[in-house]
Amino acid sequence: xxxxxxxxxxxxxxxxxxxxxxxxxxxxxxxxxxxxxxxxxxxxxxxxxxxxxxxxxxxxxxxxxxxxxxxxxxxxxxxxxxxxxxxxxxxxxxxxxxxxxxxxxxxxxxxxxxxxxxxxxxxxxxxxxxxxxxxxxxxxxxxxxxxxxxxxxxxxxxxxxxxxxxxxxxxxxxxxxxxxxxxxxxxxxxxxxxxxxxxxxxxxxxxxxxxxxxxxxxxxxxxxxxxxxxxxxxxxxxxxxxxxxxxxxxxxxxxxxxxxxxxxxxxxxxxxxxxxxx
Numbered sequence: 001x002x003x004x005x006x007x008x009x010x011x012x013x014x015x016x017x018x019x020x021x022x023x024x025x026x027x028x029x030x031x032x033x034x035x036x037x038x039x040x041x042x043x044x045x046x047x048x049x050x051x052x053x054x055x056x057x058x059x060x061x062x063x064x065x066x067x068x069x070x071x072x073x074x075x076x077x078x079x080x081x082x083x084x085x086x087x088x089x090x091x092x093x094x095x096x097x098x099x100x101x102x103x104x105x106x107x108x109x110x111x112x113x114x115x116x117x118x119x120x121x122x123x124x125x126x127x128x129x130x131x132x133x134x135x136x137x138x139x140x141x142x143x144x145x146x147x148x149x150x151x152x153x154x155x156x157x158x159x160x161x162x163x164x165x166x167x168x169x170x171x172x173x174x175x176x177x178x179x180x181x182x183x184x185x186x187x188x189x190x191x192x193x194x195x196x197x198x199x200x201x202x203x204x205x206x207x208x209x210x211x212x213x214x215x216x217x218x219x220x221x222x223x224x225x226x227x228x229x230x231x232x233x234x235x236x237x238x239x240x241x242x243x244x245x246x247x248x249x250x251x252x253x254x255x256x257x258x259x260x261x262x263x264x265x266x267x268x269x270x271x272x273x274x275x276x277x278x
Contacts, residue, residue: 044278047187047260051128053221056092057256058228060084060218060235063268064249070268076218076251079209081120083242084218088234090226095123096198097217098206100191106168107156114152116194118201126221133163134179140197147179152193173200189259211243220253228253 014020051057060080063072081094097119104113124136124147131139132150139147146167153162162177169175175196184190201207222231232252240247254263264273 058253072265092223095120139179145178146175
């Protein structure tokens with residue numbers, strides 16, 4: 001019976017070759033497009049959702065009025081992270097990260113220009129990027145420590161064990177490899193190939209305690225039993241408490257679950273984003 005069905009179907013296809021070709025091609029294209037769209041949607045909604053503590057990870061944002069218009073932005077004072085860690089019991093970890101930069105690294109005769117960031121030693125406590133070698137909790141403790149992605153370690157050292165190897169950056173300072181992490185997935189906002197310790201930037205005059213210098217990204221991980229509702233009212237008035245030059249602005253924590261798809265702000269209020277396309 002089944003064999004007869006296939007015979008009849010085949011004869012119909014051969015009898016109407018042109019229309020059969022159009023229908024089969026259309027079906028194949030339609031299925032391919034649907035699959036690609038589903039894969040794209042799955043990738044978009046999974047951005048930065050692989051961290052086990054994602055429900056407790058936030059980015060600090062500013063909100064203030066400029067020329068009569070309410071604005072929100074994600075750069076914060078460098079002093080904010082230390083203040084949150086010290087004075088707000090709901091906070092478990094804070095970590096700052098500067099903006100991406102290009103540096104030249106040399107190992108022997110090999111030289112590579114690579115993009116990376118500088119971050120607090122607690123960066124790998126806030127975020128759970130898997131390490132292949134080294135301890136993520138201590139890898140950035142040293143002034144001249146450096147954490148590499150697996151891809152960059154392979155480019156620089158080949159099959160050699162990268163741990164403990166010394167790299168010269170910009171023909172100036174030597175850094176010791178203290179950690180190697182898995183390559184970043186494509187569904188994360190971060191794009192670094194290496195991370196340097198914040199202490200190095202501080203030692204070179206790149207840190208300050210001025211509340212008016214909104215120049216860095218500040219990330220926060222709340223304690224397990226803490227809630228956003230409990231800390232938000234305090235953050236709203238943090239400028240009035242600490243910033244003598246501009247006490248009118250306020251701050252808020254923006255959850256990692258909304259970074260990718262919802263972070264378009266209009267008049268200081270969340271107003272869509274990539275979620276509209278998804």
